[in-house]
Amino acid sequence: MVARDDAKIKVRKNGPYLVSGSVPLIEETTLRGEDGMPTEWSKTRDYPEQEAYSLCRCGSSKNAPFCDMTHLDIGFEGREKAPRDNYIERSQLFSGPGLDMRDRVDICARAQFCQRSGGVWKLVQGSADPSKGSKAIEIIGQCSAGRLVAYDKQGSAIEPQFQRLISVTQDPGRRISGPLWVKGGIPVESADGFTYEIRNRATLCRCGRSKIHPFCDGTHLGDGFNDGTLRI
Ligand code: FES
Known part of the structure; x- marks a missing residue:
């Protein structure tokens, strides 16, 4: 269906x-x-x-x-x-060398995926290494609440389909x-x-x-x- x-x-x-x-x-x-x-x-x-x-x-x-x-x-x-305002207005930007991420804490559903592999914040920080960047994108996409959203360095959101x-x-x-x-x-x-x-x-x-x-x-x-x- x-x-x-x-x-x-x-x-x-x-x-x-x-x-x-x-x-x-x-x-x-x-x-x-x-x-x-x-x-x-x-x-x-x-x-x-x-x-x-x-x-x-x-x-x-x-x-x-x-x-x-x-x-x-x-x-x-x-x-x-x-x-009633939008995600972009209520989230904070966390910038890494190869990848950015926005974070909006008040809607966190505590699904805990973001703590994988030492924590997604650390992966974004280390995103000069492409393998860390792609791991971060995978983990951010598992965030059910959409608290976390990955952005490429041109500012486009990277969302799972x-x-x-x-x-x-x-x-x-x-x-x-x-x-x-x-x-x-x-x-x-x-x-x-x-x-x-x-x-x-x-x-x-x-x-x-x-x-x-x-x-x-x-x-x-x-x-x-x-x-x-x-x-x-
Ligand atoms: S606070 Fe009610 S389901 Fe999460």
Whole structure:
């Protein structure tokens, strides 16, 4: 299934994400090496194709990742507090000899891939060596939240090619469920009708506790979020 051109994600006030436009839904799991560090994302499930569906935002559904209306029973308050300016305005430039990188900390989903190979900042610093530069690009592309973006020295963003889909993330190595990884530039519209910056990578909170709803801010990690489908 391929997402339709008019695919979008609508945030319902104090409610779920309404997904329309035949957006494929999959599960991806963080694989970790012997040292406990993430190595790659692995697709671990395809959900049935649907033209439209609702995904849980409160973190309490018993039918995760889908909404089962529990948000009404628990009085979920999911006020959207995400800043409405663009990535470029809120990120900091980190410049290396062969590669640049921008970093926007407030949207970090704590997926931890950036700590591979001694840390991506060190790799960018050493990017005069092309092998370090290409390793940095690989790792930056694994950043689900799009906190990190690689740029060539001419200032063009280097992004992984993604099909438009939503990925339900899981991290059994840390015994947590992660956010929804929105790939390929699917518009996310707030409850009051504002369309957030359309990005190739973004993570939406599904634990209900982010301080920058609708985006993930990594709070799920400290809270040990488990959506009930996590296989450890
Ligand atoms: S899923 Fe990351 S803060 Fe809620």
